[in-house]
Amino acid sequence: MLTSGVVVSMSNAEATKLYETIIEEVISDSRQDFEDSGIDESTLQELRRVWCEKLSQSGVAKFTWDDEIHHENLGHGHLSVQESMGVLAPDGLLALDSSGGLELPTLSYPTATGDRGHSGGMQLQLPTVLGNDEYDDSTGLMLPRVNQTDGQFELTFETSNAKQLMKKFQVGQADGEFDDDDDSAHDSQDINSDLDDGSDSDKSEGEEGYQEGQIMLCLYDKVQRVKNKWKLTLKEGIANIGGRDYVFQKASGENEW
Amino acid sequence: MSAPVYYEIYRRATIGTTLADALDSLITDQQIQPQLANKILNNFDRVISDLLKSELGIAKSKLTFKGDLHTYRFCDDVWTFIIKNVLIKLTDVSNSGDMLNDNELSVDRFKIVACNARKAGEL
Numbered sequence: 001m002l003t004s005g006v007v008v009s010m011s012n013a014e015a016t017k018l019y020e021t022i023i024e025e026v027i028s029d030s031r032q033d034f035e036d037s038g039i040d041e042s043t044l045q046e047l048r049r050v051w052c053e054k055l056s057q058s059g060v061a062k063f064t065w066d067d068e069i070h071h072e073n074l075g076h077g078h079l080s081v082q083e084s085m086g087v088l089a090p091d092g093l094l095a096l097d098s099s100g101g102l103e104l105p106t107l108s109y110p111t112a113t114g115d116r117g118h119s120g121g122m123q124l125q126l127p128t129v130l131g132n133d134e135y136d137d138s139t140g141l142m143l144p145r146v147n148q149t150d151g152q153f154e155l156t157f158e159t160s161n162a163k164q165l166m167k168k169f170q171v172g173q174a175d176g177e178f179d180d181d182d183d184s185a186h187d188s189q190d191i192n193s194d195l196d197d198g199s200d201s202d203k204s205e206g207e208e209g210y211q212e213g214q215i216m217l218c219l220y221d222k223v224q225r226v227k228n229k230w231k232l233t234l235k236e237g238i239a240n241i242g243g244r245d246y247v248f249q250k251a252s253g254e255n256e257w
Numbered sequence: 258m259s260a261p262v263y264y265e266i267y268r269r270a271t272i273g274t275t276l277a278d279a280l281d282s283l284i285t286d287q288q289i290q291p292q293l294a295n296k297i298l299n300n301f302d303r304v305i306s307d308l309l310k311s312e313l314g315i316a317k318s319k320l321t322f323k324g325d326l327h328t329y330r331f332c333d334d335v336w337t338f339i340i341k342n343v344l345i346k347l348t349d350v351s352n353s354g355d356m357l358n359d360n361e362l363s364v365d366r367f368k369i370v371a372c373n374a375r376k377a378g379e380l
Contacts, residue, residue: 011347011349011360013349014315014316014317014318014349017315018272018308018309018315018316019272021308021315022272022301022304022305022308023272025304025308026276026297026300026301026304029300029303029304030296030297030300033293033296033297033300034289034293037289037290037292037293039288039289039293043283043288043289046283046288047279047280047283047297050278050279050282050283051275051276051279054275054278054279055271055272055275058271058275060271214364214366214367214368215269215367215368215369215370216367216368216369216370216371217266217267217269217270217370217371218266218369218370218371218372219264219371219372219373219374220336220371220372220373220374221374223331223336230326230329230338232336232338232369232371234369234371235374236306236309236310236316236374237309237320237371238267238270238271238272238309239320239345240270240271241345241362241364241367242362242364245270245271245272246318246320246347247309247315247316247318248316248318248319248320248347249309249316249317249318249319250319250320251319251320251321251322252320252321252322253321253322253323253324253340253369254323255322255323255324255325255326255338255340256325256326257325257326257327257329
């Protein structure tokens with residue numbers, strides 16, 4: 001778990017580049033293996049697509065294909081947040097404090113097995129809220145009720161005052177990431193609260209309390225100890241820190257036992 | 258002379274777990290056999306090990322860390338460390354020279370798994 005004062009935007013452009021290169025090389029190197037097993041090219045491309053999609057979902061880095069996947073996924077029921085979008089909790093009702101606003105119909109969104117989920121996607125485009133003097137300080141939107149307990153769902157709003165709109169949205173998202181400093185809405189969500197909790201006790205697995213993430217995988221050149229001081233010389237590694245991946249050529253650490 | 262052996266350690270990184278997940282779903286859908294999936298994972302081991310080596314130069318950053326060593330273990334030529342109250346500093350040197358990009362992160366618990374560099378890609 002990160003402590004305060006963390007630079008959230010520590011650059012990990014190298015991880016993006018490395019990962020994208022790995023995917024291209026693994027896919028092209030595997031073409032012959034697929035052929036030898038009598039598996040056709042479309043399955044290889046399917047592997048690539050699913051791999052990219054899962055990487056994007058992991059949120060460890062931003063990838064060049066992220067935007068494409070966003071659109072592809074509309075039909076699969078993903079709830080994601082971009083600029084000027086609102087998010088609903090599974091049972092969330094977000095009402096904006098305004099009168100005379102729009103009210104969208106209640107949606108019964110198909111679950112993962114739903115047939116409708118794959119047919120070209122479901123995209124709601126709310127009408128533009130025109131600058132009407134009477135509603136000057138309100139956006140006048142009432143968000144639809146979405147009966148969805150997993151995955152992502154994307155809403156696009158067009159508005160002339162996106163910032164104001166965002167302020168009015170309360171975020172009650174049970175999973176996934178949302179870049180909003182205001183965490184107060186999470187408090188009311190007991191779903192997944194354990195997962196959001198970074199404490200070791202909940203995540204411990206085995207004697208050493210292994211927790212997913214916060215791990216570095218690499219090679220060692222030297223491990224030296226003088227009394228209780230350990231000096232580690234490492235290289236060619238990947239580290240997951242605070243939910244993002246970083247790659248490095250060399251690493252060194254001095255630690256006291 | 259046998260082909261070089263590559264470590265499987267990077268399969269535990271996100272790029273590896275997501276590949277394994279994708280292969281699993283193809284196996285579940287009976288689109289591929291597990292044997293083919295294994296070959297792909299071996300390809301992955303080779304590709305990522307080679308790409309992380311300095312000559313190819315994608316990963317140039319340097320990382321330093323300082324903290325309290327909580328647990329150390331050496332088994333089968335693999336070091337495992339658990340470090341607490343770690344300050345991690347990443348120096349991104351990819352923009353060669355003009356501006357060194359220093360970033361610091363504090364983590365209260367961090368695990369390191371490291372294989373011997375001398376054996377990588379050899380044997």
